[in-house]
Amino acid sequence: MPEESATETTRRLRPIPAEPPAQPPVPAPRSQTPAVERPFVTFGQPETYDDTVGVRPLGGRTRPRALAAAACVVLGLGLIGGAVTGSWLTGESSAGSDARTEFAAAGELWHSVPVDQLFPPTVQGEGAGPGGADRTWTRVAVAPDTDCANAFDPLLRKALAPVGCLRLLRATYTDATRSLVTTVGLLFTKADAIAMTSLQTRFQKDGLDRRSDLMPRPYAVEGTVAAGFGDEQRASWTVSVLTDAPVVVYAVSGFADGRVVSDPQAAEDAMKSGETTAPAQAGLGHDAQGLADRVERDFRRTVTAATEKPS
Template sequence: MDDAPEGSAGARPPPVRDTAPEQTTTRPRPTADDAPPVKGTVDLTPGPGAGRPFVSFARPALYDDTTTRLRPVGAWVRPRAAAAAACAVLGLGLIGGAVTGSWLTGESSATGSTRSAYAVTGELWHSVPVDRLLPPILKGEGAGPGGADRSWTRVAVAPDSTCEAAFDPLLSKALAPAGCLRLVRATYTDATRSHVTTVGLLFTKADADGMRALRNRFTEEGLDRRPDLMPRTYPAKDTVAEDFGDAQRASWTMSVLPDAPVVAYAVSGFADGRAVTDPEPAPEAMGSNTASAPAQSGLGHEAKGIADRVERGLRKTIARAEEA
């Protein structure tokens, strides 16, 4: 009964085979748990394509070489941020250095403010009140001999004019290259009314190069110290300066401005009309080793003190006009 035929009732089932089915798929690509391939080498393990080899390079820098764990973000952000900050600081330093260099060498004046100063200065003689150019009262703290304080009162203002007959012929010839746009003048007296000083502002027609050439010539040739190139006075009738003529000129100063088309000057003398035979330029009359009348009377300080304050006021006026 144990030998019943196949397919009949009570037949035994066929025996179970122990053999596993054969692998029919290709090996998958390595996972993160597998050992990483060598950088820059060719992995010959069959890939999922047509069994062709594929190239495996190093993992991106975002990964650690020994684990599959991501590197902390700060590990690569901080160095880059530090480098960016260093570049920014370096750039600002270079810009600041360039700006400072241009300040020190005067490039900014040559290309910016100097040009605007030349543009506005030629208008000042008729657009600015005379009291701003030639104030009624000038204060001279420390402007006298030995640092003594001085003050000066304006006694007369000349009508603005051309330069015709305003200077001696030789001085007119020296100033001619710059041209004469307008001349404004006033005469002051000191607190004791014993000294008188005429101050003038000559507005020229020259540009920056012309003024620079004129300034260089006056400086190199000493034209501002020659007695035959003294500016003329402005005597005004019925004032303390009525007798202040050419013969009364005792000391003077003249300055060719480097940053504006202006020549500023002042000439001083005695209010009593006495003639002076040995006039001296202000720098010499202000020296301590001279016995001349201009030096002993402090007339060099008078001319220099008044001219400096009028010049400073002019610079402030130009600055305001530039900002307007």
């Protein structure tokens, strides 16, 4: 906190005025009841008598001292609370400031971080496969950064519209057997933290991340194992709306042989034990979720590194 200017904190001593001469007591009228005589009160033994019964109550602290102490406590808490509230209102909280800094920095990373850092050439997925098996994904294509005009189906584009589209980054990977392909994307939005939180709440409340008519589209490139990875080949997917960054992370997976999938299944459902759908049996839910999780994790590390303060 900035140093405050020095102020006078003690009162100047002033001469004590002479007490006026004591006046003789005025006798009470005969018709009135004489007042209860009270003992002489000093600062060492303050007045503690009850006004109605004239006896000293049992207990520790005296009423005037307790009242004074309570007043001091209330005043102190008020000053502390006022200072804290002022800090919140003016954004002086270091934690809040750091969060806002990271949020803002995250939204700028799409044009300042190398593609290999956002989408590594090889991604290791320890325990990411069915039954906790390890997975390895190799990048086969990277899309140029673009807008969102043709990247999503109409309904998903409408659902994402409240946060806007600043830039979209995508890459497509294949598994070690080269029989499965997965596109993972980072949608950088134009929204603030409040709008991102609102969108996340809506996705979770309405189950938008599990609706097959809200699947992201894949990114296919001729001459790669993902050449035939189109809309009809989508088998499993996941969509994650972040609230600590203006980013939506998603992944969509399918078969590399171009087969049409008639019963696509959200990754969350395809990963459940006992599922017998084609996406579940092939582990495509694990591929979509595993890749999305690791790209998101690396993205968070990048944001943290970009905003770390030198020690």
